[in-house]
Amino acid sequence: MCERPLKMGPGMYEGRAVNVWDILVCDRCYRGNEDGIVTSRHPKLIAHLERSDLPYKLNEEGYLSWPKG
Secondary structure, rough: OOOOOOOOOEEOOEEEHHHHHHHEEEEEHHHOOOOOEEEEEEEEHHHHHHHHHOOOOOOOOOOEEEOOO
């Protein structure tokens, strides 16, 4: 989401895979958006989800909810 390079390797994992959406997210972005992702701040993510026909849902505040599982 933030497009920062992630360091991944032995003992260093700065991100996580969101397999349902086919993306990697840094831990900072994931933790900073636990209550939902403000779609206007991440238009590339919405475009990716729509272009790839991937499932997503908005919560009651209109933020993009992280997928379960």
